[in-house]
Amino acid sequence: MKTPVQIAVTGAAGQITYALLFRLAAGDFLGPDQPVVLRLLEVPAAMDSMQGVVMELEDCAFPLLRGVVTTSDPRVAFENADYAFLVGAKPRGEGMERKDLLEVNAQIFSVQGKALNDVAHPDVKVLVVGNPANTNALIAQRNAPRLDPSNFSAMTRLDHNRSVSLLASHCSVPVTDIRRVIIWGNHSSTQYPDIHHAIVGGDRATSRVDRQWYETLFIETVQQRGSAIIKIRGKSSAASAANAALEHMRTWVAGTADGDWVSMVIPSDGSYGIEPGLMFSYPVTIEDGRHRIVQGLDIDDFSRRMLAATEAELKSERDAVAALL
Numbered sequence: 001m002k003t004p005v006q007i008a009v010t011g012a013a014g015q016i017t018y019a020l021l022f023r024l025a026a027g028d029f030l031g032p033d034q035p036v037v038l039r040l041l042e043v044p045a046a047m048d049s050m051q052g053v054v055m056e057l058e059d060c061a062f063p064l065l066r067g068v069v070t071t072s073d074p075r076v077a078f079e080n081a082d083y084a085f086l087v088g089a090k091p092r093g094e095g096m097e098r099k100d101l102l103e104v105n106a107q108i109f110s111v112q113g114k115a116l117n118d119v120a121h122p123d124v125k126v127l128v129v130g131n132p133a134n135t136n137a138l139i140a141q142r143n144a145p146r147l148d149p150s151n152f153s154a155m156t157r158l159d160h161n162r163s164v165s166l167l168a169s170h171c172s173v174p175v176t177d178i179r180r181v182i183i184w185g186n187h188s189s190t191q192y193p194d195i196h197h198a199i200v201g202g203d204r205a206t207s208r209v210d211r212q213w214y215e216t217l218f219i220e221t222v223q224q225r226g227s228a229i230i231k232i233r234g235k236s237s238a239a240s241a242a243n244a245a246l247e248h249m250r251t252w253v254a255g256t257a258d259g260d261w262v263s264m265v266i267p268s269d270g271s272y273g274i275e276p277g278l279m280f281s282y283p284v285t286i287e288d289g290r291h292r293i294v295q296g297l298d299i300d301d302f303s304r305r306m307l308a309a310t311e312a313e314l315k316s317e318r319d320a321v322a323a324l325l
């Protein structure tokens with residue numbers, strides 16, 4: 001049996017983690033021969049509720065679950081962590097944009113960035129889920145100078161999966177026939193879901209869909225999907241977010257499939273003219289745990305405008321939290 005890996009998860013009494021923790025403990029992340037220790041972080045007021053989740057984890061008798069640490073101290077939660085799922089943050093309600101959460105959530109990520117810096121494993125892979133995810137990830141990364149910036153990421157995998165699903169259903173093909181969709185930029189309503197390079201079966205996606213449908217319905221549906229779920233469910237997406245978080249981390253470890261890529265928010269290196277250092281969603285391939293931005297894609301005028309809009313929003317979010325960087 002392998003040595004257990006240490007997986008830190010924040011917001012452990014929340015709705016996303018309720019859908020995530022049981023899958024992590026069951027081996028859905030790292031496979032059936034990798035034992036795990038879960039290191040759960042909550043605010044003091046939610047410790048009881050988190051304890052209830054721990055009781056349920058115990059009651060599953062998961063063979064791979066070798067321990068559960070519960071704490072309200074980030075330095076305990078992140079000690080020697082190999083992976084960190086930063087989920088704990090306030091979700092938005094109806095009528096809010098994700099960036100409206102910046103003021104209430106930003107502080108969490110500066111505290112947690114410092115703690116990761118001080119106590120996590122030097123190769124820790126960090127995924128920020130809490131919104132506004134890109135800018136929270138930027139805050140965490142800037143507060144952890146000991147760690148390689150490329151260890152920090154934020155989640156657009158849910159938007160990616162939404163795009164795959166919507167394109168597949170529009171083209172009446174299984175989701176497995178869809179490859180190479182892209183989410184560019186911010187996990188917000190300015191994100192740019194791009195199908196110019198996508199493949200449906202063996203065809204270019206652009207030859208299978210009507211341009212009007214793509215430019216209006218497709219893009220807006222993906223951009224607004226989070227809001228649509230809040231409106232109809234009364235709460236933000238949880239199980240689909242947990243699934244995307246698990247897939248994001250799993251792909252980061254296992255690598256991308258041959259000929260395909262995934263969307264991931266990572267520090268910009270200037271690719272596609274985006275300001276270096278911004279946490280920006282790019283198409284990436286992954287090998288040996290390292291992500292690489294897909295290079296050489298043609299960007300037409302329409303795409304250029306969409307990239308510029310989402311980059312401008314990220315710059316303004318960054319400027320709003322300058323004091324924490």
Ligand SMILES: NC(=O)C1=CN([C@@H]2O[C@H](COP(=O)(O)OP(=O)(O)OC[C@H]3O[C@@H](n4cnc5c(N)ncnc54)[C@H](O)[C@@H]3O)[C@@H](O)[C@H]2O)C=CC1
Nearest residue numbers: 011013014015016042043088089090091129130131155241
């Ligand atoms: N990036 C993405 O695609 C998505 C992001 N989200 C975001 O994920 C976040 C969590 O969503 P839910 O689970 O639905 O919220 P929730 O309110 O059900 O759970 C959040 C939990 O985080 C805890 N928490 C707050 N501050 C904390 C801190 N400093 N340390 C540890 N725990 C802390 C709360 O006590 C609560 O139990 C929200 O910001 C939401 O907007 C949600 C869906 C998708």
Ligand SMILES: O=C([O-])CC(=O)C(=O)O
Nearest residue numbers: 092131158226227236237
């Ligand atoms: O929309 C929200 O606030 C939750 C979220 O990030 C999503 O579902 O994509």
